[in-house]
Amino acid sequence: KQEVTQIPAALSVPEGENLVLNCSFTDSAIYNLQWFRQDPGKGLTSLLLIQSSQREQTSGRLNASLDKSSGRSTLYIAASQPGDSATYLCAVNEPNSGYALNFGKGTSLLVTP
Amino acid sequence: DVKVTQSSRYLVKRTGEKVFLECVQDMDHENMFWYRQDPGLGLRLIYFSYDVKMKEKGDIPEGYSVSREKKERFSLILESASTNQTSMYLCATPGPNSNQPQHFGDGTRLSIL
Numbered sequence: 590k591q592e593v594t595q596i597p598a599a600l601s602v603p604e605g606e607n608l609v610l611n612c613s614f615t616d617s618a619i620y621n622l623q624w625f626r627q628d629p630g631k632g633l634t635s636l637l638l639i640q641s642s643q644r645e646q647t648s649g650r651l652n653a654s655l656d657k658s659s660g661r662s663t664l665y666i667a668a669s670q671p672g673d674s675a676t677y678l679c680a681v682n683e684p685n686s687g688y689a690l691n692f693g694k695g696t697s698l699l700v701t702p
Numbered sequence: 703d704v705k706v707t708q709s710s711r712y713l714v715k716r717t718g719e720k721v722f723l724e725c726v727q728d729m730d731h732e733n734m735f736w737y738r739q740d741p742g743l744g745l746r747l748i749y750f751s752y753d754v755k756m757k758e759k760g761d762i763p764e765g766y767s768v769s770r771e772k773k774e775r776f777s778l779i780l781e782s783a784s785t786n787q788t789s790m791y792l793c794a795t796p797g798p799n800s801n802q803p804q805h806f807g808d809g810t811r812l813s814i815l
Contacts, residue, residue, distance in 0.1 A: 621801055632792055635803035687750050688733050688796040690804055694744040
């Protein structure tokens with residue numbers, strides 16, 4: 590069964606730093622990989638989706654990469670801001686799952702002023 | 703933009719009660735999902751539905767059932783609530799194909815006393 594792991598579980602950085610969040614998965618047979626943001630007590634907001642045939646996607650200060658063969662994805666956040674503080678989740682979308690997602694446990698990010 | 707609406711943000715029920723959690727989406731999507739989210743366990747799939755009156759078990763269906771009488775509405779039912787079902791419940795729907803991001807409701811924080 591697919592396992593999705595996120596490292597680190599928690600991260601604290603000063604404002605302005607560039608940072609990288611890591612996600613790994615055990616089965617490379619995926620449709621896509623998605624990165625989400627979750628604020629405390631709220632639902633998930635989609636940040637980026639990388640299709641299995643793609644290597645990376647960018648949105649503003651966010652860049653996500655995918656190396657399917659090695660089962661890894663990274664989310665790069667440039668020039669971090671206190672408003673980036675949240676939990677970041679990665680999830681893989683697999684064949685035969687009806688588009689259901691298999692999630693990592695998340696990285697809790699705190700950006701301090 | 704896709705809107706997924708969960709009927710309650712917070713709900714408190716008693717052990718043994720039958721509990722209904724409602725979810726409505728406004729995009730005529732066929733697939734809908736129910737997840738629960740617990741600290742240290744992440745998001746886990748409870749049930750999903752491909753279409754009206756169709757349902758499939760996810761990873762943790764025990765103690766739950768679902769109903770999909772209309773395409774836009776997907777209900778999660780706790781047949782006889784127990785304290786171990788205290789959790790955050792999240793409803794989601796993906797886009798019309800495998801390469802669309804999944805859209806989530808704001809979640810229902812359910813406490814079973």
